[in-house]
Amino acid sequence: MSSLRHPPRMSRSLCGRRRWLTLALPLVLAIPSGLFAAPPPPADDHSIAARVTTGTSGTSLSDNRIRWPGWEKISDTLLLRQYNTRIVLLGAILLGIGAGTVGTFMLLRKRSLVGDVVSHASLPGIAIAFLAVELAYPGNGRSLPALLLGALLAGLLGVLCTIGIRRFSRIKEDTALAIVLSVFFGVGIALFTIIQKLPTGQVAGLQQFIYGQTASMTSADVSLIGLASLLVIAVSTALFKEFGLLCFDEEFGRSHGWPTLWLDLALMALVVCIAITGLQSVGLLLVVAMLIIPPAAARFWTDRLGSMTIIAAVLGGLSAWLGGVASALFARFSAGAVIVLAGTVFFLVSLAFGTRRGLLPRMRRQWSNNRRIGRHDLLRAVYEMLEPHLDSAPPDASGDPLGDIPFTRDQVLSRRSWSATRLSRLMDRGTRDGLLTAVTSGWKLTASGAQEARLVARNHRLWETYLILHADIAPNHVDRDADLIEHVLEPDLVSQLLETVSARYPQMDMPPSPHPLEPGH
Amino acid sequence: MTDGPPPGTPSPDLPEPLPDGTATHPSSAPLAIHDMTVAYHRRPVLWDIDYDAPPGQLTAIVGPNGSGKTTLIKAAVDLVPRASGDVRFFGSAYHKVRHRVGYVPQRGSVDWDFPVNALDVVAMGLYKQIGWLRPVTRRYRDKAMHYLERVGMADYAKRQISQLSGGQQQRVFLARALSQQADVYLMDEPFVGVDAATERAIVIILQELREAGKAALVVHHDLQTVPEYFDHVLLLNMRLVATGPITEVFTPENLRATYGGKLALLDQVGHRMTLNQGRS
Numbered sequence: 001m002s003s004l005r006h007p008p009r010m011s012r013s014l015c016g017r018r019r020w021l022t023l024a025l026p027l028v029l030a031i032p033s034g035l036f037a038a039p040p041p042p043a044d045d046h047s048i049a050a051r052v053t054t055g056t057s058g059t060s061l062s063d064n065r066i067r068w069p070g071w072e073k074i075s076d077t078l079l080l081r082q083y084n085t086r087i088v089l090l091g092a093i094l095l096g097i098g099a100g101t102v103g104t105f106m107l108l109r110k111r112s113l114v115g116d117v118v119s120h121a122s123l124p125g126i127a128i129a130f131l132a133v134e135l136a137y138p139g140n141g142r143s144l145p146a147l148l149l150g151a152l153l154a155g156l157l158g159v160l161c162t163i164g165i166r167r168f169s170r171i172k173e174d175t176a177l178a179i180v181l182s183v184f185f186g187v188g189i190a191l192f193t194i195i196q197k198l199p200t201g202q203v204a205g206l207q208q209f210i211y212g213q214t215a216s217m218t219s220a221d222v223s224l225i226g227l228a229s230l231l232v233i234a235v236s237t238a239l240f241k242e243f244g245l246l247c248f249d250e251e252f253g254r255s256h257g258w259p260t261l262w263l264d265l266a267l268m269a270l271v272v273c274i275a276i277t278g279l280q281s282v283g284l285l286l287v288v289a290m291l292i293i294p295p296a297a298a299r300f301w302t303d304r305l306g307s308m309t310i311i312a313a314v315l316g317g318l319s320a321w322l323g324g325v326a327s328a329l330f331a332r333f334s335a336g337a338v339i340v341l342a343g344t345v346f347f348l349v350s351l352a353f354g355t356r357r358g359l360l361p362r363m364r365r366q367w368s369n370n371r372r373i374g375r376h377d378l379l380r381a382v383y384e385m386l387e388p389h390l391d392s393a394p395p396d397a398s399g400d401p402l403g404d405i406p407f408t409r410d411q412v413l414s415r416r417s418w419s420a421t422r423l424s425r426l427m428d429r430g431t432r433d434g435l436l437t438a439v440t441s442g443w444k445l446t447a448s449g450a451q452e453a454r455l456v457a458r459n460h461r462l463w464e465t466y467l468i469l470h471a472d473i474a475p476n477h478v479d480r481d482a483d484l485i486e487h488v489l490e491p492d493l494v495s496q497l498l499e500t501v502s503a504r505y506p507q508m509d510m511p512p513s514p515h516p517l518e519p520g521h
Numbered sequence: 522m523t524d525g526p527p528p529g530t531p532s533p534d535l536p537e538p539l540p541d542g543t544a545t546h547p548s549s550a551p552l553a554i555h556d557m558t559v560a561y562h563r564r565p566v567l568w569d570i571d572y573d574a575p576p577g578q579l580t581a582i583v584g585p586n587g588s589g590k591t592t593l594i595k596a597a598v599d600l601v602p603r604a605s606g607d608v609r610f611f612g613s614a615y616h617k618v619r620h621r622v623g624y625v626p627q628r629g630s631v632d633w634d635f636p637v638n639a640l641d642v643v644a645m646g647l648y649k650q651i652g653w654l655r656p657v658t659r660r661y662r663d664k665a666m667h668y669l670e671r672v673g674m675a676d677y678a679k680r681q682i683s684q685l686s687g688g689q690q691q692r693v694f695l696a697r698a699l700s701q702q703a704d705v706y707l708m709d710e711p712f713v714g715v716d717a718a719t720e721r722a723i724v725i726i727l728q729e730l731r732e733a734g735k736a737a738l739v740v741h742h743d744l745q746t747v748p749e750y751f752d753h754v755l756l757l758n759m760r761l762v763a764t765g766p767i768t769e770v771f772t773p774e775n776l777r778a779t780y781g782g783k784l785a786l787l788d789q790v791g792h793r794m795t796l797n798q799g800r801s
Contacts, residue, residue, distance in 0.1 A: 108635060108636070238654050239654065240656070241648060241651070241655075241656065241657060242648075242653070242654075244637070244641075245645055245648055247635070248631060248632070248635045248637060248642075248645070249626070249630070249631045249645065251595075251600055251626060251630060252624065252626055252645065252697075253645075253648075254599075254600060255598045255599070255600055255619070255624045256619060256648070256649050257616065257619045257649065258648070258649075299636065302636060303636050303637075303638065303681035304636055304637065304638070304641075305635075305636050305637055305641070308636050
C-alpha cells in the first residue's frame with residue numbers, strides 16, 4: 001500500500017537506474033582490458049597443458065580430506081593478491097553477470113530450459129571434436145578452440161532439433177526439450193566411453209566440461225569468457241526494449257513489424273554463447289542454474305524489467321564470485337556446485353524477504369490488513385450500538401458526543417457473534433492504538449476513535465445503499481457484501497459513491513442504515 | 522465436416538474482382554478483404570471472405586464461438602498465414618501501412634504477471650516511433666501518459682499490470698493501440714470480462730474515433746449491445762453470412778443463419794455419429 005502512495009519517487013529512482021545501466025556499460029568494458037594488460041597471457045598450448053595437470057592432480061580421487069586454507073591464503077584470495085585468483089574470479093563474475101542478464105529474458109520468455117538443452121547437447125560435439133583433432137594430429141586432441149567449436153555446433157544443432165520437433169510434429173515443447181537433451185547427452189557419454197578405450201585418449205581433460213573447473217581457468221579462457229559475457233551484456237542493453245517487447249507480447253510486436261523471429265534467434269544466440277563459455281568453468285550440468293536462479297530470485301524484489309535485469313546480473317555476479325573464492329580456497333570444491341549453492345541461498349532469501357513478492361512481506365501485508373479489518377469491525381459495532389443514544393447525549397464542548405457515552409464489553413458482545421476472546425483482543429488493540437479508553441463504567445471512544453468510527457460506519461452504509469440502489473441486492477443481504485468491500489474503499493471511490501447515493505439521500509453526513517440493526521446480528 | 526456452406530446463407534452482394542486480382546474497391550476503404558481463405562493445420566477456418574469495411578464507421582464482428590472472428594483479424598494483420606486471398610488497408614498491403622492500423626489483441630494473449638507497469642505497456646505502442654536500440658525517453662513516456670489519461674487510467678500508470686482489474690488491463694491495451702494514432706483499429710473482444718465503467722470508457726473512445734473519421738472493427742459477443750454501440754455489422758460463421766448497416770443486416774433471420782448454422786452442423790455430426798455407432 002505505502003509504495004502505491006508514492007509513485008513519483010519510485011519512477012524517478014527507476015529512471016535513474018536506467019541511466020545507470022547505460023553509463024555502466026562503457027565502464028564495465030574498460031575494466032577487464034586494464035586487468036588483462038598486466039602480465040601477458042601465456043601461449044595457448046602451454047595453458048592447456050597446465051590446466052590438464054592441475055586439473056588431474058588437484059582432484060585425485062584417493063585423497064578425500066578437505067584441506068583448510070590458512071589465513072594468508074584466505075586474505076590473498078579475498079584481496080585478489082594473486083594474478084591467478086584475480087583471473088579466475090574475474091572470469092566467473094563476468095560469466096555470472098552475463099548469465100543473469102540473458103537469463104532474465106529467457107525466464108520471462110518461458111524458455112529457461114533452452115540453456116540446459118544447449119549445454120547437454122554440446123557433449124557429443126566436444127567428443128567428436130576431440131576425436132577429429134586426435135585423428136588429424138595425434139596427441140593434440142585437447143585443443144580448446146576445437147573443443148569449444150564442437151560444443152557450439154552441437155549445442156546449436158540441439159536447439160534446432162528442438163525447434164524442428166516442435167514445429168513438424170505435435171509434440172509439445174517440454175517433451176521436445178527432454179528428448180533432445182537426453183539423446184544428445186547419451187550420445188556424448190557413449191562417445192566418451194569410446195575415447196577412454198583409445199590408446200592415446202584419456203577422458204580426464206574432457207570431464208571438466210561435465211563438472212566444470214573454475215580453478216584451472218587460464219587468462220586465455222577468461223578473456224574468451226569475458227568477451228562472450230561483455231557481448232551478451234552489450235547486446236542485451238542495446239536491445240533491452242526490443243527483447244522486452246518480444247518477451248511480453250510477441251504477436252503485437254510482430255504486428256508492428258518487429259522482426260520477432262530474428263530477435264528470438266538473437267536471444268537464443270546469447271544463451272548459446274553463455275552456455276558454451278560456461279561449460280568449462282561451471283560444467284554442462286550446472287550452467288543452466290546460472291541462467292535461471294538469479295533471475296528467478298530477482299523477480300521477488302521488483303516489478304520492473306530494468307531493475308529485474310540489473311538485480312539478476314548482480315546476484316549472478318555475486319554467486320559466481322562466491323563460487324570462485326570457494327574453489328580457490330578449497331582445491332576439492334567444484335566451483336560450479338558452489339556457484340549454484342550460493343545462487344540457491346540468494347534465491348531462498350529472496351523468496352522469504354523479497355520486497356515485492358517475498359513470502360514474509362506478503363504475510364505482513366495480510367496481517368496488517370486483517371488488523372485493520374478487525375479494528376473497523378469493532379468501531380462500527382460500537383458506533384451502531386451508540387447511535388440511538390446520540391440524540392439524548394448532552395451536547396458537550398469537548399466535541400463529538402460519540403466519545404461521551406460509556407459502554408461495556410458485554411453490550412458489544414451481545415450485538416455481534418464474536419467470541420469473547422476475539423472481542424477482548426480487538427478491544428485491547430483498540431486501546432493500544434488510542435481508539436478506546438477504559439473508564440469506571442466500562443469503555444469510551446476517544447476523539448480519534450469516534451472520528452474513525454463515524455467514517456467506517458459511513459463507508460459501510462454508503463456502500464450498502466449503493467448496492468441496493470444500483471446492484472439490485474435485497475436490503476437483508478446487503479450487510480455481508482458491504483462487509484467485504486468497506487475495508488478497501490479508497491477516498492476517491494467514497495466521493496464517487498457519495499455522488500451516486502446523494503441523489504436519493506440529500507443529507508449525507510451520515511446516511512441511515514438501509515436495514516434494521518438488530519442486536520446479535 | 523466443413524464441406525458445403527452453412528445452411529441458410531444468404532449470398533451477400535460482393536464486388537466483382539478485377540482481372541489482375543487486386544481489390545475492386547476504392548483505395549479509401551480502411552480494410553478490404555478479397556477472397557480470403559485461412560486454414561489451421563490444413564483445416565479451413567475461414568472460407569472465401571470478401572469484405573469492405575466502410576470508412577469512418579464502427580463495425581461489429583459477430584458470430585458464434587469458433588466462427589473465425591479472431592482469425593479474421595489476425596489474418597488481416599499477417600499474424601496468421603492466409604491460404605489464399607488478398608487483404609488491403611487503404612489500398613495497400615498491411616506491411617506498408619502498419620502505422621495506420623491499430624491492433625488490440627485479446628487480453629488473455631499475454632502474461633499479466635510480466636514485470637512491467639501500465640505505462641510501460643502503453644509505451645510499447647510507441648516503440649516503432651522510437652526506433653531500434655533507443656531507450657524510451659521522457660518525451661515518449663509523457664506521450665504514453667497522455668493516452669493512459671484518455672482511457673481514464675492515469676492514476677494507475679505506475680501499477681504493476683497484474684494488480685489491475687480485467688477492465689483496467691483492457692483499457693491499457695486500448696491505450697497502447699491509441700498511442701499509435703492509427704486510422705483504422707482492429708479490436709479483439711475488448712468488451713469481454715470488463716466492468717461497466719470500462720465498457721462505457723471503451724464506447725466513448727469508439728465514438729471519439731468515429732468522430733475523428735476513423736474506422737474500427739470490433740469483435741463483439743454481446744448481441745444486445747450491437748445496435749447501440751455500432752453502425753455496421755459483419756456476421757461471420759466460417760463464411761461471411763451478411764454484412765452492412767445494422768438496420769438492414771442485424772435481423773433475426775441473419776442471426777439465425779449465423780448462429781443456427783453452427784447448431785445445424787452439430788446436428789449433422791450427431792446424426793452421422795449415431796449412424797456409425799449403429800453400424801459397428
